[in-house]
Amino acid sequence: xxxxxxxxxxxxxxxxxxxxxxxxxxxxxxxxxxxxxxxxxxxxxxxxxxxxxxxxxxxxxxxxxxxxxxxxxxxxxxxxxxxxxxxxxxxxxxxxxxxxxxxxxxxxxxxxxxxxxxxxxxxxxxxxxxxxxxxxxxxxxxxxxxxxxxxxxxxxxxxxxxxxxxxxxxxxxxxxxxxxxxxxxxxxxxxxxxxxxxxxxxxxxxxxxxxxxxxxxxxxxxxxxxxxxxxxxxxxxxxxxxxxxxxxxxxxxxxxxxxxxxxxxxxxxxxxxxxxxxxxxxxxxxxxxxxxxxxxxxxxxxxx
Ligand code: CP
Ligand code: NVA
Numbered sequence: 029x030x031x032x033x034x035x036x037x038x039x040x041x042x043x044x045x046x047x048x049x050x051x052x053x054x055x056x057x058x059x060x061x062x063x064x065x066x067x068x069x070x071x072x073x074x075x076x077x078x079x080x081x082x083x084x085x086x087x088x089x090x091x092x093x094x095x096x097x098x099x100x101x102x103x104x105x106x107x108x109x110x111x112x113x114x115x116x117x118x119x120x121x122x123x124x125x126x127x128x129x130x131x132x133x134x135x136x137x138x139x140x141x142x143x144x145x146x147x148x149x150x151x152x153x154x155x156x157x158x159x160x161x162x163x164x165x166x167x168x169x170x171x172x173x174x175x176x177x178x179x180x181x182x183x184x185x186x187x188x189x190x191x192x193x194x195x196x197x198x199x200x201x202x203x204x205x206x207x208x209x210x211x212x213x214x215x216x217x218x219x220x221x222x223x224x225x226x227x228x229x230x231x232x233x234x235x236x237x238x239x240x241x242x243x244x245x246x247x248x249x250x251x252x253x254x255x256x257x258x259x260x261x262x263x264x265x266x267x268x269x270x271x272x273x274x275x276x277x278x279x280x281x282x283x284x285x286x287x288x289x290x291x292x293x294x295x296x297x298x299x300x301x302x303x304x305x306x307x308x309x310x311x312x313x314x315x316x317x318x319x320x321x322x323x324x325x326x327x328x329x330x331x332x
Pocket of ligand 1: 080081083084085154162287288
């Protein structure tokens, strides 16, 4: 049987994604109440990191431990992947030994190829074009604080990066309007935007943020773009999320950032630390919603 994967958000149908968000909130409550929940006893998650991480590594590793299982960290520096062993071979070998694999890498194609040869579920822990686990945490967090996101307006301010591209998919799946505020020459491609009108592109950030219920941003130079950092700093300067920009949003608007953040570049310290900011809950929810995801992918939920 072909395993379920989370290569992008599109891998799981909307009702399943919504169930995961709800389950994430339940698991958060259980964890806060100190209730042990160990359905993955004896199960192992393999984690391949070709890029740095704090949240993704710790949330998956702690999550597996809390569920009664364990996780193995692999990096190219200390595995045969770094010495050129093909992804297809690594996938076939690892998936005979572990119950699921999480991969953080550069090209999305690496995740696709790994999944094609894996006998166990594969989770995308970030690629150059997607960060679905972060979207699950963002959606869970918004719903916990403001209720259903369907029909709401979300404005992405900044680079049309992996997070932004995952927001486009989420808008389509969850039924919210997405506005993307970015310099014209950094706009997402028409292919990334899709044929429908779920996302619109704006060069005026104040106009894009007007009346929004959620304002989101991320770094201007993602991992792998270090050489472009100075050029990007100049191009994106008018797109900083600050108190003045937030004043255009709905009075109940919240702010999110997947972190790590560069204070006073893409967001001011005032907004990041301010009352509208949900970034700490957002980071914590990586743990809870990924536990829901691991439960679902490894054990199934009986409805498939
Ligand atoms: N948001 C996020 O994925 O953080 P890390 O890079 O620390 O994993
Ligand atoms: N867009 C950022 C997200 C980091 C979690 C990056 O890819 O570096």
